[in-house]
Amino acid sequence: MTQHPASFAADARQGFIDIFPLLLGAIPFALLLGALAAQKGLSPLEMGLMSALVFAGGSQFIAVDMWASPVPILAIVAATLMVNARHLLMGAALAPHLGGLPRGVRLGYIAIHADETWAVGLKRATRGPGLTPGYLAGMLIPFYLQWPIGGVIGCVFGGLVTDPARFGADFVFTAMFLCLVVGLWRGRTSAPPVAAAAVAATLGYLYLPGVWYVFLGALAGTLAGALDPAGVKAVAAREGRVHAG
Amino acid sequence: MPADVFALDPANLATILGMAAVTLIVRFAGYLTVGRLQPRGRLAAALESVPPAVLTSLVAPMALATGPAESLAAALTVLAAWRLPVLAAAAIGVGAVVLLRMVL
Numbered sequence: 001m002t003q004h005p006a007s008f009a010a011d012a013r014q015g016f017i018d019i020f021p022l023l024l025g026a027i028p029f030a031l032l033l034g035a036l037a038a039q040k041g042l043s044p045l046e047m048g049l050m051s052a053l054v055f056a057g058g059s060q061f062i063a064v065d066m067w068a069s070p071v072p073i074l075a076i077v078a079a080t081l082m083v084n085a086r087h088l089l090m091g092a093a094l095a096p097h098l099g100g101l102p103r104g105v106r107l108g109y110i111a112i113h114a115d116e117t118w119a120v121g122l123k124r125a126t127r128g129p130g131l132t133p134g135y136l137a138g139m140l141i142p143f144y145l146q147w148p149i150g151g152v153i154g155c156v157f158g159g160l161v162t163d164p165a166r167f168g169a170d171f172v173f174t175a176m177f178l179c180l181v182v183g184l185w186r187g188r189t190s191a192p193p194v195a196a197a198a199v200a201a202t203l204g205y206l207y208l209p210g211v212w213y214v215f216l217g218a219l220a221g222t223l224a225g226a227l228d229p230a231g232v233k234a235v236a237a238r239e240g241r242v243h244a245g
Numbered sequence: 246m247p248a249d250v251f252a253l254d255p256a257n258l259a260t261i262l263g264m265a266a267v268t269l270i271v272r273f274a275g276y277l278t279v280g281r282l283q284p285r286g287r288l289a290a291a292l293e294s295v296p297p298a299v300l301t302s303l304v305a306p307m308a309l310a311t312g313p314a315e316s317l318a319a320a321l322t323v324l325a326a327w328r329l330p331v332l333a334a335a336a337i338g339v340g341a342v343v344l345l346r347m348v349l
Contacts, residue, residue, distance in 0.1 A: 205305065
């Protein structure tokens with residue numbers, strides 16, 4: 001490392017400042033996830049363990065939605081793998097920028113990057129002064145810690161609500177996931193995957209047992225995305241921009 | 246504190262560990278194979294389609310095959326989500342389903 005030792009604290013402060021608005025934005029989701037998990041019968045300890053070990057919000061909301069008794073373990077693990085497969089791309093995008101960092105810092109960043117810390121770190125690496133251990137510590141550690149802490153708090157208080165259906169709690173997942181789909185919408189190229197998934201999942205729900213409709217819909221949507229020439233072209237164009245950026 | 250704060254069901258723990266394992270694998274696989282595996286073209290488009298496809302699949306039964314109150318509330322949620330932050334739009338959708346279930 002070439003930095004002056006005193007710059008660790010300054011870098012850490014800058015990392016914290018850069019992630020802070022996103023950290024504040026994530027806390028309500030941590031609380032909500034915990035509250036929903038409580039309604040599915042997960043204990044605060046189980047919620048905290050899941051958030052600390054998995055640390056991937058989207059997949060955790062999906063897992064908690066699928067949680068039942070007995071727990072469909074293979075279906076949940078498979079769904080987690082599918083949803084988190086995008087980390088393949090994210091880890092690959094980080095790799096070229098981590099060269100100068102100590103091994104422990106590199107592996108730590110890969111192990112606990114979230115969409116938020118990935119984006120902020122990549123911006124600093126490509127358009128800023130680059131990544132340092134201090135910067136990553138100041139950014140990653142607070143953002144990591146809020147997730148299990150918020151989840152446990154939400155789970156403790158969510159367990160106190162006795163009649164969730166009266167408040168439309170069974171619709172919370174539907175409403176949130178619809179909002180996330182809107183957030184992921186990238187114009188016309190998003191239509192084929194979403195439409196194919198909607199049709200296939202509805203048919204699967206009506207005619208297949210258990211949670212197979214999730215996989216049928218996911219498969220149809222993914223294939224539609226891969227087979228749509230306009231979608232492939234759009235991804236290639238975006239990738240080009242990232243690499244050039 | 247109630248005792249069940251620390252409840253740990255073996256099946257739940259196994260599921261959590263399974264989720265953690267596959268997530269760590271994809272995190273490190275992309276990092277370690279960079280240069281050898283650079284998803285491009287169809288594979289990149291497929292990977293990018295997975296999150297919206299899974300999310301859409303999860304909401305489809307409630308949004309399309311449960312009842313008019315749920316379908317209408319789902320449509321309202323989508324409209325709200327174009328303008329508002331996620332939590333605000335989701336709150337509107339949940340409020341709408343509560344009201345619509347009373348009316349319809």
